[in-house]
Amino acid sequence: MSDPSHWSPPGLIPLALPPRPPEPAPPGFPWIASAAPVVGATAIWAVTGSTFALLFAVLGPLVAVASMLDGRRESRRERRRSAGERRAALERLRQEIALRHDLEREAAWRLAPGARRVMERGIPAWRATEPGPVVLGAATLPSRVRIDGMPSDDDDADLLRSAGRLAEAPLTAEVDGGLGFTGPRSLALAAARAALVQCADAVPPGTIAIEAPGTEAWQWIAGLPHVTVPARARLRVVDAAAAAVSREADGDRVHLIAVGATADELPPGLATVVELRHRALAVVGRGTAIPVVPELAGTVEAGAWVARAAIAGRRAGMDGAAALPARVELSELDLAPAAGDRSSLRVPVGASESGPLHLDLATGPHALVAGTSGSGKSEFLVTWVAALAAVHPPDRVAFLLVDFKGGAAFDPVAALPHVTGVVTDLAESEAGRAVASIRAELRHREHVLASVGARDLASLGPDTVLPRLVVVIDEFQAMVERFPELGAVIADVAARGRSLGVHLILASQRPNGVVRENVTANCGIRVSLRVLQRADSTAVVGTEAAASIEASTPGRGIADAGDGRVVRFQSALADDAAVRSAADRHAEVALPRRPWLDPLPRSLTLGSVGAVLGPERPDPDAILLGVADDPDRQRRVPIEWRPASDGPLAVLGAPGSGRTALLAAIANQVAERRGPDGVLRIEGPRSAVWDALDQLDRALADGRRLPALVVLDGLDSCFAAWPDEARLTGIARVESILRGVRDLRSAVVVSAARLTGLGAGVRDALGSTVLLRHPTRADLVQAGGEGTLWEPDAVPGSGQWHGLRAQFLAAPRPSAGTPRPPLPYEPARHPLTAVCSRTPRADAAAIAAACSEAEVVLLGDGPEAAARATAALQRGPEPGSTRIVVGDAESWTTNWALAAQARGRAAIVVHGGAGEYRALARDAAPPPLLDDHRRQCWVVPPEAPPERRSWIRRHD
Template sequence: MTVAPEPPTMDPIRLPTPPAPPGRPGFPLIACVAPLVAAGLIWGITGSALVLVFAVLSPIIAVAGLLDGRRSTSRQRRRDVAGYAAQMAEARDAVDQGLARLRQEAWNAAPAAHWMLRNAHDATRWADPATASLVLGAGPGLSGLRLEGGDSAEQRELRARAAVLTGAPITVDPAGGIGLVGPGLVVTSLARSLVVQMVGQFSPRTLGVRIPAGDDWAWAVGLPHRSAVSPAGWLTITAGTPERPNRAGQPGQPGQSGGDFRIALAEAGATLPPGCATIVRVHGASEAELVRMGGHPAGLHFVPHLVAEQQTAGFGAMLRREAEAAGLAGSGDALPETVAFTPLCSGWDADSGRVAGRTDGSPGGLACVIGAGEQGPLSVDLVADGPHALVGGTTGSGKSELLVTWVAALAARYPPSQVTFLLVDFKGGAAFDTVRELPHCVGLITDLDDRDALRALASLAAELRHRERVLRDTGSRDITDPRSAGRLPRLVIVVDEFATMLDAFPTLHALFVDIAARGRSLGVHLVLCTQRPAGVVRDSLLANCSLRLSLRVNNAADSMAVIGSDAAARIDTGRPGRCVVRRGPAAAQACQVATTTDGDIQAVLDALPVSTQPPRRPWLDPLPRLVTAGQVAALAAEGPLSPAFKLGLVDEPELQRYTVAVYDPRADGHLLVMGGAGTGKSTLLTAIAAQAPHRVDLIPADVEATWDALVRARAALDGPAGPAPAGGRRHDAGPECRVLLFDDMDAVLARWGEEHRAAALDLLIGLLRDGAQSGLRLVVTGQRLTGALQALPALCQSRLVLRLPSVYEHQAVGESTASYDETVPPGGGLWRGARIQLMQAEPAGRNLEPAAVPSVLDEAGASVLLVVAGSAARSAAAIRAAASPAFPHVALLGAHPSAGARDDRLVISDVAAGTVLVGDADTWQAHWSLLTGLRGVAPLVFDGASLADFRLVTRRRDLPPALAPAGSRGWLVRPDGTVHRVTVP
């Protein structure tokens, strides 16, 4: 319990430091002695007695300096005092402003009875707070204002003034009972003030009022709380004599079992009933004393807030009218606590407004009953009352139950051929779990996947175009035209948490405004539901929502935004499903929404006629994770396709369709495919090669095969066609276009040496630049664009982007950051700005292995082999272990010279047929004459040698074929100078 509201935290006010008195200036001894010393020195040098006259100035200068110091000190003292006074004046103003602000905030947080009487519509929100707080009057309280610094008497006085908030609201908790002691007239006026506050805070469903007989309380007879039926608690006013304890035995809180309040009036303290936790003694109209609060002495004096009987005139009648509009009192008491769906809704006749046998409804409207009103079943019609509806309601008010009941009631009355539902729930979809199995439901959009939600909502624009096209083809003006009968069912779009959807996707507001503007003629209706309508649903959308329904909302502004009054803000929290319905300018009606169970939905399903024709859906499901060649072929058969490669399916929600993605090398140029590991790049190349409508070479991610393909393609551009592909497969379907498929180009480049990598990049870029003129097209796949590969997007006319590891790599290939989606499955990506799912490759029919590389020991026609080895001893041992019959002799150059050799060096005549001479590059340099003599007849093999060794020994600057880093590969230079790749032991 508090006397005044908790003061808000404010920044402390800094007090100035009082000025310190300046010290008195000392005697200028140095200024006095200096002239004497100077005069003496000059006299000693010049001997002139006239110089001694300057010594007389010494006391004059000293006295002048002393006077000047005192003058400066006095001036500084005056400046410090004036500055301190100005700072203190600012501090006093800050204290006054802070106290005024705190006082205003305290009264805003605890409005008194006079404010409620002047602003009844805003004050009586009936939000049913967990605890009540009553304003007794105005008095002193702790301000909570902090002052820092300074400790002078003046500042201590200012601190004392800032600590007390005069004129603050004195509030008490009515729990435990309030006893008012004093003269009868003023005590009754104070009690009247407390009653006004209590009925303004609690609704008639939560608090009932018992008043004593007499003219002083005649004004309270009209309060709706007087006729409350079984409220959660009672407010009892006793005057004069004690009464028995309440039915629970002790006072309590509304909303709890047996919770009551009590206000007791007495002329003297002895006549008060026992147990009052708060006792107030009223001395007069301007003075009262809080004697006890919460069972403890208080002794606080304040000015009571008194309310005269004339000030309450009409207050009770006004509250009763508002309670009746909200279904909380008067005729609203006739509304049942709960309403069952099946007995009320299944047999209601929209034409007569009576409960009758079930019909299939009327094609011109969408009337259905959603609950019970004061006069019986209450129906709404989206066509007649709409065309669109706005539903407001806070958490726990029964908002989702209203939507489920509305959908179920429409489904029970109209078949899917007349009405369909698109359900949108941005709370996860649980609200519509019970109705999603209805055949009328053509889609459920949730917030589980933002991209799927946007995709589905984008399809709505296409649905509007489809309906316009149907009406135009039939020559109809709108959906009610007989010429379009049976062609288009009405589509009801139900959006739960509309504000949440707009927060996530603000651009969708324009789409819903468009639907609202054109929906009536096209048969598209919106039911928009939100917790906070005020400021969320704009006027352009509200103008078309003529049907308004509001369950309980948190404040009057939200209630006004929906139904034009604050009646929904005063609906009892203990009445979920209580609703206020307003149709255009007509008066609002109270309603208890029917409760729909799983059994009710099953009964609706059982009563529906069996139909083999499902309703048309306004949007397609997301692309499947697995797209087969059969699915693509079936869709491709629907329209003509050019002889091109089929890649997969493209999602076009704005056109409500899937289309086949095709790549025509002749028209589309080179194709760059980027994607992370396992995203389907190799599968795509396999699928393209399997179709083979053109001449296709599939190059695996192998350094040797890729190098050969690049060299061969360059040679083909520069002259006659090169040899058959090595390590790849070729399908010939016509000479007009040739396609090379390179897999994982960036990974292959990383496995080459620096010079081979640079040469391969030059070859690749040259083919991309020059290939178009000769009918050559390249399809290049990779994971990352690094180094010179960053030029590929500019050289490739077509681009397919699969899932990449990060948004930065996605942006590096030329796509926008907004299109990045890390959740796409393997095979999913972007093709020309649209979402694509690649087709799974069919078996190619044969397993193509890289072409075999001949062994160096199988070299035909050679009698001697010359081996340049990185490790001569290891290569010699490996060749001996291979035991080739063509080369039975293996000699390690320089280790075993012949008997007749001069200077331990071999000559040509020393080398017998069938000999393999092995040495490293330096050793062969030492035997250069032998190397020169044998190269004309013997092949030269490089085993484990570097490119530098190759150039050192051969004196050639051209690059030999690239070698697999981990393979048993070497170079063989034939006597005619050709270089080949060979397998070495």
């Protein structure tokens, strides 16, 4: 026996007795004030001799006496005022105590409602897992209201005693130890009925079974679900007036409620015994008895409550009807093909106590399925899909299956002709594609309905092919947590799906709090297999019954088919025979339109483009670059490049992203149409790149015809190692070529990791851009791409085109030919030569060794050498003689007059870098770029442009 767990109101100020006011001190006689006038008056009389001054001496004692009397009057007034304030404070304290007692009492009855409130509520609570404390009646119990302070009189002591006692509070007792009721039989039975109603209200059927004698006094509980539904825990009624009822536990836990005329008739060992004396008084306990006004329940009102509980039990599938089968095969159910009616998707999915369980998504229009791991949730989804496929052809129903468990949950039905796609664990980059695909499907269906003037899919004629689309999502919770943006799309489908023929089956281990309210509001079909939390079962099917399903019965569940009636059922298993029969039955029917296309392939060649594009066909006059995925229009489109209108093409991407392979595929297409000579690949050593750019630049200037396609791979890295002057010249020539090719009906395609270092002129001259994989999202955005499409581990060839995800063509890189070395420098070819060298002494020796008959003058050999060189240059070239003057840049700069004569009369050879060339040649235009300044040189014949030559090879 125990008092209830009273609720203590939060946030209330602690109570305290008002202090008793102290007694005011009695006023004393003001001796000094009385003596002062006497002394003053005497002094005046002594000085003035006037007897009239002696009258003032009398005033002092009179004023003192008056002051003392007035002080006593004020003390009495203060005492009365303090006493009045304390009485008012005590009255407020009594009111506050009464208010807190009311709150405490209401909270206690709310926690332990008692039989009367239970029967008035009507609907069973069914929240507990075992019988808790039951209310025996109303009694005066200790209160949790406490008052600080010490009592000063009997009134204070009475106030403290009244504050510590709570009248009419519920007195509770645990059923676990057993309850006994004695006294007049009618009162004992009424009290036992009240206790039994409270136990049946707290614990659902299947958790505890109630056993009672079969006598007339206990017939009222016959319809209670707890009587017919088996459970391991039992609540047994022992009636001394009835036939003996076994009290053996049979290995199960048994709670007792006993009724007898006296305590001797009750079973021994009961924890609580209630002695009923009359309707308003009972005594609880044998030692210090507690008087209580007992809780009583009449037979009629208890029977009415049992009838309502029986209805709730039937709705929750806990009415103890016929036993469910342990296993149901889908092939055992009636899967006859449906007629051509579009208004129904009714199929059997399992067995209930009253026969096969049918679900109809067309009237649902959506379904919510809950079930913990091992409950048979995925198998139930497969069964439902297989049943729909067996009854309805692909032109009436199609499936999009989404498995977010990352496994193979839908493998048994993936090959059905109704299945338009199976999606497993979307990658982050695929989330946006999923959103666009589903929204595009809704737009497509709206267009179809509008084109034929139909209000909804059910009113379409037989000639319009538009099947209902069932989107099945296993582990919906995992999908929404990973991709919140998909939640908004699902909500949109839930709101508009009925008329458009799009239906959702959302499955999750714990849908409570995950599925949005605007989605669940449209999920008329509710199914809960075994769940772990009672709140999850209540959230889905409105009853806690699914939390009581045994783990040993996978496929057992509670279902609401959309009519508000909850039934227990056993899910069917989609055996191979049923799935195979469904596939064979509709093998000749055309496959449904796919709302969700498979991801683009990881590699793409010219030979595989046709299979990827499907009905789309590329323009034969354009250059095909790849295939783009357009989920907004539920299609794949060819990526085409038309140089005449699109301008030069740039292929941007990190190394290894497929740039070279795409350039090779473009070049192969042009070579097939225009022949091998129609493609110019600018590649090889930098001297070859320089020459190619120079030739193209000259051709543009002269208006001559260019190759059909110019390919420059690695534009940004091509000039990286060039000298500054040559790099600027190369970039300027590329810009000139990019701007001039359109007029000559030629095409240029370049590739680079980034264009930032090539100048604004080159970037502005490019017309179209292919974006392949970039190192970071920021790099991709800076290049003009969509950051949402960035993939750090994208395969080569994967990228984007005009905001669409794309896979570009790939072809083997052609082998580059071996470049021809430049012609060697032959000293004997020029009778008069001026050489500017970085190593003049070594080069002079090499020239002398290569041309023994030549006269070699080294400027660094003193004034005589300068004079000899001046004489040689002044004489000019002479037939049959070879004179060569060799010096470094400093020597030629110092002898500037000699350098001027050399420029006008001699051939100039430069073996060094740009500094040596400028020191002697002084040509405004840059010379041809050398690959190696040690092995190559420049030769500038008189009145001729500079040429690249190989330097003299030494034979040691």
